[in-house]
Amino acid sequence: MMKKILVIGLCGLWMPPASAVYFDSIIYDMDAxxxxxxxxxxxxxKSTNLYTISAYKISRPGNGNERPVPGQDKDLVWSPLQFIVQANGQEYFKLYYRGPKDAVERYYRVIFKETPVTIFPWRQDQKKLNVVPSVSMSTILIVRPRKTRFQYEINEATGTIKNTGNTYFRVILQKGCNGDD
Structure with missing residues (x-):
């Protein structure tokens, strides 16, 4: 039994690296x-793949408490619905926001389904199945409020910054004027 576990473990060390779809970011934001x-x-x-895009609105990303928001499926549309990308190739997709232009920040889970384009030879024996793997990956889209309010409070005693506005912001800390970010 130990030999089987050792052999399986060693086989995992020599596996080639996995390749898949690549995004330039896992979080996209749409400016107001x-x-x-x-x-x-x-x-x-190393193979041509078919990609299908879908999306749905979520209450808030992160912490495993992500809940879909029903009835909001027409606020975000995308193009193309499906597209083929050659091996080692690249294509562009677009996400269009058509929702309310108010002071609320919105979040969407965007899902990309990758399926290899495979041609199976015709066989006399139709009882055998051909299996094609399909992988889904997702990103988050943050749509900034159309009426953006950047506001924050700094508490120097506790060393905290509190976001009191209606959209997110990034804080970059630097150690003095000559320090690294």
């Missing part, structure tokens, strides 16, 4: 002044 964004999708595999 824009109605769409365009991003590249890179197929770094």
């Amino acid at each position: 002044r824009k109605d769409f964004i365009s991003r590249p999708l890179v197929n770094d595999t």
Whole structure:
């Protein structure tokens, strides 16, 4: 039994690296002044793949408490619905926001389903199945409020920054004028 476990473990060490779809970011944000964004999708595999895009609104990303928001499926549309990317190729997709132009930040889970394009030879014996793996990967889209309010409070005593506005912001800490970010 131990020999089997050792052999299986050693086989895992010599596996070739996995290749799949590549995104330039796992979180996309749409500026308040824009109605769409365009991003590249890179197929770094050795085969041509078919990609299908879908999306749904979520209450808030992170912490495993992500809940879909029903009835909001027309606020975000995408193009193309499906597209083929050659091996080691790249194509662009667009996400269009058509929802309310108010002071609320919105979040969407965008899912990319990757399926290899495979041609199976015709066989006399139709009882055998051909299996094609399909992989789904997802990103988050943050749509900034159309009426953006950047606001924060700094508490120097506790060393905290509190976001009191209606959209997120990034904080970059630097150790003095000559320090690294």
